[in-house]
Amino acid sequence: MADLVLRSRRVVTPAGVVPATVSVAGGKIVAVGPIDVAADVDLGDTALLPGLVDTHVHVNEPGRTEWEGFATATRAAAAGGVTTIIDMPLNSLPPTVSPAALKIKQEAARGQIQVDVGFWGGAVPGNAGELPALHAAGVFGFKAFLADSGVPEFPPLSPAELATALATVDALFVVHAEDPDHLHDAVPSAAYTDFLASRPAEAEHAAIATAISAARAAGRRVHILHLSAAGALPLIAAAKADGVRVSAETCPHYLTLDADSIPDGATEFKCCPPIRDAANADQLWQALADGLITCVVSDHSPCTPELKRQDTGDFAAAWGGIASVQLGLPVIWTAARERGYSLADVVDWMARRPADLVGLTGKGRIEVGADADLVAFDPEDTFTVDPHSLHHKNPVTPYAGKVLHGVVRRTWLRGVPGNDGRFLTRED
Incomplete structure (x- = not known):
C-alpha cells in the first residue's frame, strides 16, 4: 500500500521524460507506473523532478549566522527544489576541521533543517592527524584551498601539504583551485575589469595542475570546485584519460553571467x-554536455549586505560570493532551454550527478528504491527575481530583476511536504 501516489504527464526519470505515476511508501519510491493509476495528487502537465542535490553550500552557522543560517539556507533550498545540501566546512566558527567541530555544527543545525544536510570536512595546515577520525565521523570528504580562503581560521594548503593530506586518508578531496603565485592584489576600484584582472585564468590552470599532480602521486580522488576558467578543461581531460x-563542477553564475x-x-x-566572458561560458556548457564537467552546483556563499560594500562599489573590498541555492534550477533551466537542452539534462547535471559524486545513489533520481525527494516544477511559467522574496538571510543577488523560466510549485522530502530534514553521513 502506498502512502502517496503522484501523477504527471512529465515525470523526469533516468529513462527520460515520461507520463507516469510515482508511488511512495515509507519515504521511498516503490513504483513508477502507468499514468492511468489512481493518484492522490494529479500534477497534469507540471513536471515531476527528483529533488536536486547541491553539494556546495556555505551555511556559515555557527559563528557567522548573520551571514546565513541553517533555517534560512534550507528553507531557500526547499523553495528552489533542492532537497539535499552538503555544507562547506568554512565560514562557520569553528570551521569543520575536527570531529569536535563537526559535532558543534550538527548541534547548531539540529531542529532547524528543512532539507537533508550532510557535511564536508576541512583540510588545513596542521590538521592531517584529525582527518581519519573526521572521515570516520561521516563527512563526505575534505575541502582544501590552495589560495587564501578569505577567512583567517581556514588557511590554504601548500602543494606539499595537499600531498600529505591526500596520503593520510582515502577520501574525496574537493579543491578550491587558484594558485596564489598567479593572483594579484586587486586595486580599490568599482570597475569589474580591474577585479577580473587580479584573478586570471592562469591561476586556475596552475592550481588544477597541482591538484592533478597530487592525485596522481597519491592514487587518490580529487574534485575541482567551481570551475570558472574553461582553458583548464584540456588538463582535466588529459588527466582523466x-x-x-x-572530476570538476561549475556553477550557474559561470554558465549564465557575462x-x-x-x-x-x-x-x-x-x-x-571570477565570472569570465561569454565565450568562456560557451566552452563550459560544451564540457558539461560532454560529461567532462560533472555537475552544476550553487556555491551558495552569502554574506551581509555591508560586506558586499554596495555603498562604495569597491570590488577589492567586497566579500566574494553569490547566494543562489534558491535560484539555481530556474537560472540553469532558462539558459539550458535556450541552448536546446532538455529538462532531463538539467536534472542529470543538478540532481543525479552531484548525488553520485558524494555517493548518495539513493538521491537525485526517480526510480524504485530511491528516496521520495520530489519536486513539482512548472517549466513554462516565468517569474521576475525579487531579492526580498528569496528565503536566504540577506537579500543580495546578481539575478535581481531577471525574468526566469521555471517555477517550483511544491517539494516533498521522503514523500512528505514540510521541514523534516535529516543529517546525512557518508554511509548513507
Missing part, C-alpha cells in the same frame, strides 16, 4: 574565481 581520478555585462560597482557579481 591517463587514469587520474579527477563579465562584459557586469556594471561598474555591481559587487553582487563578485565571486572567486
Whole structure:
C-alpha cells in the first residue's frame, strides 16, 4: 500500500521524460507506473523532478549566522527544489576541521533543517592527524584551498601539504583551485575589469595542475570546485584519460553571467574565481554536455549586505560570493532551454550527478528504491527575481530583476511536504 501516489504527464526519470505515476511508501519510491493509476495528487502537465542535490553550500552557522543560517539556507533550498545540501566546512566558527567541530555544527543545525544536510570536512595546515577520525565521523570528504580562503581560521594548503593530506586518508578531496603565485592584489576600484584582472585564468590552470599532480602521486580522488576558467578543461581531460581520478563542477553564475555585462560597482557579481566572458561560458556548457564537467552546483556563499560594500562599489573590498541555492534550477533551466537542452539534462547535471559524486545513489533520481525527494516544477511559467522574496538571510543577488523560466510549485522530502530534514553521513 502506498502512502502517496503522484501523477504527471512529465515525470523526469533516468529513462527520460515520461507520463507516469510515482508511488511512495515509507519515504521511498516503490513504483513508477502507468499514468492511468489512481493518484492522490494529479500534477497534469507540471513536471515531476527528483529533488536536486547541491553539494556546495556555505551555511556559515555557527559563528557567522548573520551571514546565513541553517533555517534560512534550507528553507531557500526547499523553495528552489533542492532537497539535499552538503555544507562547506568554512565560514562557520569553528570551521569543520575536527570531529569536535563537526559535532558543534550538527548541534547548531539540529531542529532547524528543512532539507537533508550532510557535511564536508576541512583540510588545513596542521590538521592531517584529525582527518581519519573526521572521515570516520561521516563527512563526505575534505575541502582544501590552495589560495587564501578569505577567512583567517581556514588557511590554504601548500602543494606539499595537499600531498600529505591526500596520503593520510582515502577520501574525496574537493579543491578550491587558484594558485596564489598567479593572483594579484586587486586595486580599490568599482570597475569589474580591474577585479577580473587580479584573478586570471592562469591561476586556475596552475592550481588544477597541482591538484592533478597530487592525485596522481597519491592514487587518490580529487574534485575541482567551481570551475570558472574553461582553458583548464584540456588538463582535466588529459588527466582523466591517463587514469587520474579527477572530476570538476561549475556553477550557474559561470554558465549564465557575462563579465562584459557586469556594471561598474555591481559587487553582487563578485565571486572567486571570477565570472569570465561569454565565450568562456560557451566552452563550459560544451564540457558539461560532454560529461567532462560533472555537475552544476550553487556555491551558495552569502554574506551581509555591508560586506558586499554596495555603498562604495569597491570590488577589492567586497566579500566574494553569490547566494543562489534558491535560484539555481530556474537560472540553469532558462539558459539550458535556450541552448536546446532538455529538462532531463538539467536534472542529470543538478540532481543525479552531484548525488553520485558524494555517493548518495539513493538521491537525485526517480526510480524504485530511491528516496521520495520530489519536486513539482512548472517549466513554462516565468517569474521576475525579487531579492526580498528569496528565503536566504540577506537579500543580495546578481539575478535581481531577471525574468526566469521555471517555477517550483511544491517539494516533498521522503514523500512528505514540510521541514523534516535529516543529517546525512557518508554511509548513507
